[in-house]
Amino acid sequence: MSTINRYAQQISAHVLSNKRVGQYHQILISVGEVVKHCRPGNFIAISVGGENSGMVLRRAFALSRVSDRGEFGGTLELIVAPHGSGSRWLCSQTEGAVLDVITPLGDAFGIPTEPVNTLLIGGGYGSAPLFGLAEVLKARGCRVDMILGASSSPKIYAPLEGKRSVNSLKIYTEDASSGIHGRVTDSLEEIIENDSIDVIYSCGPMAMLAAISSIAQSAGVVHQCAVEESMACGIGVCMTCVLPIRQEDGSIAMLRSCIDGPVMDGSVVEWDRVGKVNEVAE
Amino acid sequence: MSTINRYAQQISAHVLSNKRVGQYHQILISVGEVVKHCRPGNFIAISVGGENSGMVLRRAFALSRVSDRGEFGGTLELIVAPHGSGSRWLCSQTEGAVLDVITPLGDAFGIPTEPVNTLLIGGGYGSAPLFGLAEVLKARGCRVDMILGASSSPKIYAPLEGKRSVNSLKIYTEDASSGIHGRVTDSLEEIIENDSIDVIYSCGPMAMLAAISSIAQSAGVVHQCAVEESMACGIGVCMTCVLPIRQEDGSIAMLRSCIDGPVMDGSVVEWDRVGKVNEVAE
């Protein structure tokens, strides 16, 4: 058998709690044994709208926090922005509701084998998977700095517990409603240099990831980013979620961000070619 | 303005309670002022499936009991059989759920101006509107006998309170699980004669209404039946719910059972022509 989707299981997950945090919903679900295979960077695909829903596709969400201890056994925490009809439906589910989910899907953030200096950059709800990642990195002895950005304060997701697992946290808002006025990339060069960053991990809007990629590349640091393309299937069978990735031979391959991602090496993503006709074949 | 749908209002109705009774759900909803215009025979059209439902049409239900007293103001009781996806969704709604409803729709049972002997015949959930009707008839001084039938006992709907408003109640089941073994039409001729019935009111499956019509006609008694045709709109604009009705000049008109019904004079319905091509024009 193939190893794609290897640990993915389709299960019924109970909603244990649903709390509003700023403009997001923090949703805790119980998933049992499957947490054993869940890693920061993986995502979950959730059916929305109930039995007779006109929404035929699942919605993808990053795993924000994975826990296999506690009274409910294996649990996953999701940070959901009420964006359109599907995510709004999910945000309206209350304790006891049963969700049809598939997880873990996609690849995970690569974890350095040695203790290095890492910088985690999150945009909006993109910070969700970074706190879980921070814990793992910490456990490996890495230094973990974090910078988060959003248009406005309520769109910053930075839970108190999360802050404990990072060495430093900077917040940027475009409207100056909290933290520094500006964007996460504004002083990125300086931060990389001053803090001797070895690896950047990022998650957020594509434009942010592209900007970080170019800075990381000139600074010569590794950049692992979790991308977010529209996904119809989430399991690699439909080819909707592709991104142009430069191959070693210089050609461009349209790779599926659901199985070859969502975590990708920022330096090989051809950001300028996203959404263009890419005549170079795989 | 036209008088069609005159009192119909589209409102949000809260579910006050939802109890299982045999194979049905007894659902009580609060509708406010609109009850003032609700009469036995009228129906309600309910949106099903919630906001992103793939079910685009409303579902029709007879008003079983109308009340404008009590702590919740105007309330309506519905008796709902979990039949397909829409009615099952409705049966799954619990206290506090908000329904999008339109009521009162359709015509009502005609009430005799003098105290006469009436016989009310219900098949399955067809008994629902008959208990409310019985109360009205009683108040007019009519004698009210009732016979109910179904394939099996759990499909008989005959609430205790309801029984109080009738002079007699006979139950028929086809599997002999309760009452008399057989169908409501089995001894109908005798009952009409013995009890000197003047008017029959009926509600239930079309085949039952047809059978009652033919017996009523030979016995020479008036027969008002509440029919049940598939309805797309419930308000008279779509022409899906038509039944062949004999006109005074002998021609057949295809009348809309949502606005010219659901209560119809059984003697003018051309039961044999239901579902046939009716080349005689309106």
Next chain:
Amino acid sequence: MTLDFSTTLGPAWFPAPIFTASGCASSGKELAQFFPLKSIGAIVTKSIMVKARPGRPTPRMAETPSGMLNSIGLQGPGIDSFIANDIPWLVEQGARIIVSIAGETVDEYATLARRLRSVPGISALEVNISCPNVENRGMVFACDPVSSRAVIDGVRRTLGGDLPIIAKLSPDVTDIVSIAREVVDAGADGVALINTLLGMVINTETMRPHLGGKTGGLSGPAIRPVAVRAIYQVHQALPKIPILGMGGVRNGRDAFEMILAGASGVSVGTATFGNPKAAIEIQSELKALVSAKGFTSLKSAVGFAHREIDSESAKESM
């Protein structure tokens, strides 16, 4: 900034761009309890034929995922009763009226045009050519460019130059643009897009086609992407020809989508079955959306999806 929300379909002017869809509002009476008929663009009446018609056997409908099938078979009272009863009533309400006509022969359409041409109070004729042509092996007029053309030609000649003609096309064709060209060439002032798609549901209990008429027309949100595509294609090919868009519109966003694709007006059909106030609610939602996007007139939004991104600044000047 106030919004000019009016629209035109050829020479006919309407204060607002939302209409009922033919066959989904009867002749208006039943909806009058839910909103004032004159508040929307116009009432498009159920297709009327020369003679009274009983329609097809029941069951006449089946719900399908995000849609429905209908096989009504154009039940109706015939043109005489319609002119005597329905038109005057609508005129009395102050509603604008688009009369939809249907026939089984080219002559029948012309006859209807003749009966209607001098009736006061009508804003336009919608010519429903999705009917079987009894003179051509029952092939639907709208599926054949020659028959489509013949119908519109006959109606145009009979009608004279006054009343605008909107030809209503079927999506069940290989090339809807070529049909649109034919009817415009024959004298249609605009086209209505789209009629229902031919569909079928089999009842798995009885194991037979569910509808009395076996096949039926598919409508509702399910078909909206097909409608938007048809509107976009026809507007692209014939940018000067007004389009009355329809097919699955259930809110202001959906109506706006059709306007952007190239529709000058939008008809609301199946949505009315789920919500009798759909037309008037969609109209207010659309108004808010068009304003929010900075358009000063509905007309300047028509077909906007076809313009290049960099010409966005041209928005106000149109």
Next chain:
Amino acid sequence: MTLDFSTTLGPAWFPAPIFTASGCASSGKELAQFFPLKSIGAIVTKSIMVKARPGRPTPRMAETPSGMLNSIGLQGPGIDSFIANDIPWLVEQGARIIVSIAGETVDEYATLARRLRSVPGISALEVNISCPNVENRGMVFACDPVSSRAVIDGVRRTLGGDLPIIAKLSPDVTDIVSIAREVVDAGADGVALINTLLGMVINTETMRPHLGGKTGGLSGPAIRPVAVRAIYQVHQALPKIPILGMGGVRNGRDAFEMILAGASGVSVGTATFGNPKAAIEIQSELKALVSAKGFTSLKSAVGFAHREIDSESAKESM
């Protein structure tokens, strides 16, 4: 009473009648974690072309009411890589394989047939003719009887008599029966009905077509009534020609509906995106339904909706 659940598409035999739909299961690998691929009728692979193709620009999909649009543009590795990597892997799994091929010229289809004819382990070819014909102003082969015929004819000649050919037709035509007749006449052993409907979604935020490729193919439950109608019409006209039905099937009831309409097998496409186990679950549900209705073989249920009510007793004898 045991049920013979096997089916045939021309000379090809399958132990069960549920298949994946081309383009909705890639080449099987990704689904193998969810159910054993050999447990369903066959894997129909994503349409393969001669050369590797990058496909269309993103966004490539839009969800629509009870459906979705896709504009993948046949991204794929090209026939060489496919034969070298995908086929052997599927064979190893014990899966039956139907290879879907696509081309831009009549010759390209023939070339694919030549490459595939001696590859072991293939049960049938599905010929996806819903592709633009670069030699005929980009008109989709399946929309033109002459081009449809030419493709199948070329494939049949190149292939020789062994491998069954299933021609996959587009519903975007005026008369699908006439296209079916042409391809059968040219040597197709069966037809696959239906491919997606051409649709469009306009993003009302950007006010531009949402998909990178502007238009896309509509699939999912929304289109099921159109698919059932197409299957019913083609089975009525060509009762001996096996049909592989598809379009919006998401449960056993839907699959049964297609069988009753005349399909000998049913492909599951979009449903797999919502539920990776859809194919295998639908297969068990279908089996239960066919048994419950008293059929002793799947084949005796094929096209049952066409039979007269009073011939119901003929059920067992077929």
